[in-house]
Amino acid sequence: MNDQANKLRLLSKNAYQYEDKPKIVTNSPIARVISITSGKGGVGKTNLTVNLALALANFGQKVLIIDADLGMANVDVILGCTTKFNIMHLLDGEHELADVVVTGPRNIIIMPGGSGITQLANLTELQLQKIINEITRFDQLVDFILIDTGAGLSRNVLNFMLASDEVIIVTTPEPTAITDAYAIMKAYATSNGSGILKLVVNRVVNQEEADSVIDKLKKVVSKFLKLNIANLGYIPEDLNLIKAVKIQQPVMLSYPDTGCSRSIEEIAYKLIYGEGRNNTGNQTGLKGFFNKFFNILS
Ligand SMILES: Nc1ncnc2c1ncn2[C@@H]1O[C@H](COP(=O)(O)OP(=O)(O)OP(=O)(O)O)[C@@H](O)[C@H]1O
Numbered sequence: 304m305n306d307q308a309n310k311l312r313l314l315s316k317n318a319y320q321y322e323d324k325p326k327i328v329t330n331s332p333i334a335r336v337i338s339i340t341s342g343k344g345g346v347g348k349t350n351l352t353v354n355l356a357l358a359l360a361n362f363g364q365k366v367l368i369i370d371a372d373l374g375m376a377n378v379d380v381i382l383g384c385t386t387k388f389n390i391m392h393l394l395d396g397e398h399e400l401a402d403v404v405v406t407g408p409r410n411i412i413i414m415p416g417g418s419g420i421t422q423l424a425n426l427t428e429l430q431l432q433k434i435i436n437e438i439t440r441f442d443q444l445v446d447f448i449l450i451d452t453g454a455g456l457s458r459n460v461l462n463f464m465l466a467s468d469e470v471i472i473v474t475t476p477e478p479t480a481i482t483d484a485y486a487i488m489k490a491y492a493t494s495n496g497s498g499i500l501k502l503v504v505n506r507v508v509n510q511e512e513a514d515s516v517i518d519k520l521k522k523v524v525s526k527f528l529k530l531n532i533a534n535l536g537y538i539p540e541d542l543n544l545i546k547a548v549k550i551q552q553p554v555m556l557s558y559p560d561t562g563c564s565r566s567i568e569e570i571a572y573k574l575i576y577g578e579g580r581n582n583t584g585n586q587t588g589l590k591g592f593f594n595k596f597f598n599i600l601s
């Protein structure tokens with residue numbers, strides 16, 4: 304067994320026993336903003352977002368999830384918790400940041416974005432600034448901000464990708480999902496996207512299948528789009544995930560030892576320590592995210 308896998312197992316085992324494991328000090332005071340997206344719908348973005356957040360939290364990281372799937376926001380459904388307000392309520396003078404977020408298991412924070420995020424474009428400069436000033440406090444409060452976007456080649460999804468320092472693209476081994484993943488990367492390249500792209504292959508039968516998908520995509524993306532994508536890992540097809548969705552409990556909590564939970568822990572580990580780490584030193588946090596987002600819109 305290699306060292307990294309061994310360390311991972313030990314760390315996560317301990318973390319299950321000791322909920323209040325000390326926080327790992329991150330190098331940067333600014334949160335890492337990561338969009339989680341896909342070309343084809345239904346490939347596993349929301350489940351990855353929620354369970355990755357829980358795995359990162361288990362490694363001592365503080366995580367905020369922004370549910371930015373404008374059509375069908377359902378982070379709260381998978382977590383089995385309800386949210387009452389959205390970021391637009393920050394404007395009415397009666398609600399503050401603590402009212403529009405909910406705290407989930409392992410203290411992950413969930414901010415329901417929903418249609419609130421597109422409505423931002425219709426606000427006055429002053430209103431917008433008020434909301435952004437409030438929200439960007441998270442840059443200092445958390446280590447990771449995971450943005451669960453919708454699927455597909457829409458302007459909205461592309462904007463989220465372009466504004467993020469890091470983007471996780473989820474695909475399955477299905478040819479349609481791979482083709483659609485390529486299509487969004489092509490749109491990203493055409494729009495001069497310059498963030499770090501990372502691929503997760505979900506619902507694989509085994510590692511060989513995952514490797515073959517990543518190899519194929521890496522080659523075409525490098526040859527035709529001149530982009531580099533990092534291999535962030537794979538997640539096996541796992542019946543326990545389907546069971547977990549039905550009982551509205553994240554699989555990481557209901558079946559922590561099942562294949563997909565273990566794989567998502569490895570992905571979390573890689574994000575923090577491994578080749579998937581953002582070591583460019585130029586992450587811009589949520590503030591940078593909103594600056595880029597509104598520059599694109601205007
Ligand atoms: N590793 C897996 N093993 C088995 N089933 C899975 C796996 N990943 C996802 N699924 C199935 O796919 C469904 C959709 O997953 P999820 O909601 O996370 O996808 P999504 O990409 O967020 O979808 P949308 O594009 O609609 O937002 C799950 O409810 C589950 O039934």
Ligand SMILES: [Mg+2]
Pocket residue numbers: 348349350372377451
């Ligand atoms: Mg989803």
